[in-house]
Amino acid sequence: MPTETTAPDRLTLAGREYSSRLLVGTGKYKDMAETARAIEASGAEIVTVAVRRTNLGQTPGEPNILDILPPERYTILPNTAGCYDVETAVRTCRLARELLDGHNLVKLEVLGDEKTLFPDVIATLKAAEELVKDGFQVMVYTNDDPIVARQLEEIGCIAVMPLAAPIGSGLGIRNPLNIRTIVENAHVPILVDAGVGTASDAAVAMELGCDGVLMNTAIAAARDPILMASAMRKGIEAGREAYLAGRMAPKRFASASSPMEGLFFQP
Amino acid sequence: MPTETTAPDRLTLAGREYSSRLLVGTGKYKDMAETARAIEASGAEIVTVAVRRTNLGQTPGEPNILDILPPERYTILPNTAGCYDVETAVRTCRLARELLDGHNLVKLEVLGDEKTLFPDVIATLKAAEELVKDGFQVMVYTNDDPIVARQLEEIGCIAVMPLAAPIGSGLGIRNPLNIRTIVENAHVPILVDAGVGTASDAAVAMELGCDGVLMNTAIAAARDPILMASAMRKGIEAGREAYLAGRMAPKRFASASSPMEGLFFQP
């Protein structure tokens, strides 16, 4: 994607390199076939699976999500969706490790309530600490709080995943300045997780300097999920390239002497 | 790009079909070689040329922009950049037609002042009327005024091109609701012209239902214009696909009972 002389632009997570910066979930599709086609169209190489809602082998005889996610092609990212306390979240990760033969990479989320699905950052920090000690490589869903993001990094999480907006809302990035501050302070990858609604939202996340975006509803709940998966793939690539290309500075007018700074208000 | 069974998604302008919905200018690049490489990377099939600032053959012996824009590959769109009155704009279009052997397709802009570069919609309407009568196929730059957009269509313009923001500002779409209203009322293609700053801005224009976007500074003034051209190409495609895919409705929370409408304010 970049110009010929530059090295390929890769996302590195847990020592592995990925070409795609779009991570997707498997929920809310019509059926397994649609799930598979949407994931294919998204170009994603990392697929997150809600351990408490999806059959990873816990229920023998039922369709297993792994059947459509061959491990040589996809990195499975078990997640703790639906967990509202430290203990359940930790136990869910351990179950996933068992089902996946020692797989250590997990996405932790500990939610604060069933209505808003906002993370409980206190419980999240505790669960992250336990999981890191137990040898997990923890990617962690959190609010867009720059101090909490730094604390999660200090605990040893390998990636921090602030929300754009509430899970399943499709509202896009509510507070770009916070996401930007998190990115500027980080020494681990920052991926926006939750709240993206359309392709331009994904592009904005990447233009802010994020390393990737994880989404599910924005694809699965589109009228045409397969086409939206392709749109998201391109939106992520567009935003990443724009970030690397270094955008022009916004000005009020084309003339050199019209910077926005002169204004007493922000547009 | 769309799902297999659908017809290819094409932009039709003046009876000709285009795969690309990104139109680019030729100004502000370091040199002709960079101009050529940026246009190549953008995937554009329509390239607009400022007749009063660019050599289309008026100055024999000087480098001619047509040398890097083979007519079998690109549609040349002469424009009237730098014109501040009806007469100059009309004369400029006629000069272009002569230089280009009867080529009738032009982009009309009549500016209101040198500082803001906002269009003078009164003069624009008059010039458009004259040019249509004189057999031109007029694509017309205008403000984001829905009534003026309709009047330009009624006069016979083949495409209406409202600004996102002032020319060269890079501020993105200042008034999405106006652009949306223009799109909903139109029977000719609507292309956003001017003011886009980065890839997500281009995606937003397409998600609003525009048929295309024309830009110059956002690519030429990026740190790496070639990479930004690629970003814009993908941003346009991402936004178009997202528009066709039908995005999820934004909600406050994932729960079915949390629409935004319930709010007394707009976020």
Place this chain on the structure above:
Amino acid sequence: MPTETTAPDRLTLAGREYSSRLLVGTGKYKDMAETARAIEASGAEIVTVAVRRTNLGQTPGEPNILDILPPERYTILPNTAGCYDVETAVRTCRLARELLDGHNLVKLEVLGDEKTLFPDVIATLKAAEELVKDGFQVMVYTNDDPIVARQLEEIGCIAVMPLAAPIGSGLGIRNPLNIRTIVENAHVPILVDAGVGTASDAAVAMELGCDGVLMNTAIAAARDPILMASAMRKGIEAGREAYLAGRMAPKRFASASSPMEGLFFQP
């Protein structure tokens, strides 16, 4: 309102000074009594009346709006609401002048369509020209187009009144940069007319440097119109004082070295 040593801050229109910068309409109230109480609570000194919808004496025997608007207290501002062409608008102003014994001050609006109620700026310019020649003092409703605003001033309008958003929408100021540009270029008072929804919208208009705000639906369609009228009065005063007081420059963080300009994006 300002500190003791400064001169009182007044709005001057057509040679007359006003303490209040809030102008209100009379439509959409439950009854005349509510209309009167809302106007009283708003502190307005200028009240606009839709000549084609309100009895100013055209229909003898019916309640006359002037009964609740004593001329020694209020400046009546007849308006051309509901006019969609030059001739009707001009005729309506003449009717108002007759009914009001030679009163020359009018608010001109010529609308483009019944759905959006956006102004038709071409027709507005023509009607304004005729009215000015005929001796009217014209305050003129228009789009937020800075070039059209300047042309209306050049024609001789005594005040230019760009919209914040469509009439009756309550969406607030859609394009603050355009309003700001209009204010910076103007030599006559600029008043925002239409689209304000709540008190903070009115304050924003004043903070942008506008000389006043005209509204109707935002007060009349509130749950408690009388209280909202008071809110709007205070919102206008708050915004005006904030404008005169000179707000702090926005920064990313309190530290001196964190201006917004350093950002490659606008929040």
Place this chain on the structure above:
Amino acid sequence: MPTETTAPDRLTLAGREYSSRLLVGTGKYKDMAETARAIEASGAEIVTVAVRRTNLGQTPGEPNILDILPPERYTILPNTAGCYDVETAVRTCRLARELLDGHNLVKLEVLGDEKTLFPDVIATLKAAEELVKDGFQVMVYTNDDPIVARQLEEIGCIAVMPLAAPIGSGLGIRNPLNIRTIVENAHVPILVDAGVGTASDAAVAMELGCDGVLMNTAIAAARDPILMASAMRKGIEAGREAYLAGRMAPKRFASASSPMEGLFFQP
């Protein structure tokens, strides 16, 4: 302020009623005289004082801030500005209690770093818990995280004070939806603390349903702090009245059939 028949609208904090919903600080003024005049113009009845930066009697012989803040007129709200850990914050509150003869009301802030001044919500929760156990009435500065806000309420804080934007930034409310969610879930007063820049920002906070706003820099760093204090007073009142009055629902156009909900995007 409300209509005659309603009860007066009061803010109740720690069992005491206040007419004013604007709380102000004492920092960054030119001198004590300007501080006093600005507080007077703001109409504030609660004044917050940074114990670590202001003389409340710790340094005998120096000017004491209490000299300009007579206790019969103002409620003093000692705050822990400049504290970056639990212990310092708790110790600072105890010092204030001593200096103020057993005064229990404090504003707690525990900051996460010196650059952003974002709160450390983990340390804030711990300090709040200690202080509540020790008999303090704790008003607490926090991020705009709805789950943390609820936890601070559950711990026994008497008011929760989410930021609008970073301290001293003047950026206004960055995430109105989060503030709104905090308000909807709360059983104690919610006051916006930090980040307000101008009068309309204060009005917006109140329109979201907040019970009050605390600010310092927005007044002290204005060109004319005294006039800005008056602007803020009116902005707060305007926003509160607009909230109580129940604003009109925003619509795309005045026609009944044009709600915003129909849009696939949020403006």
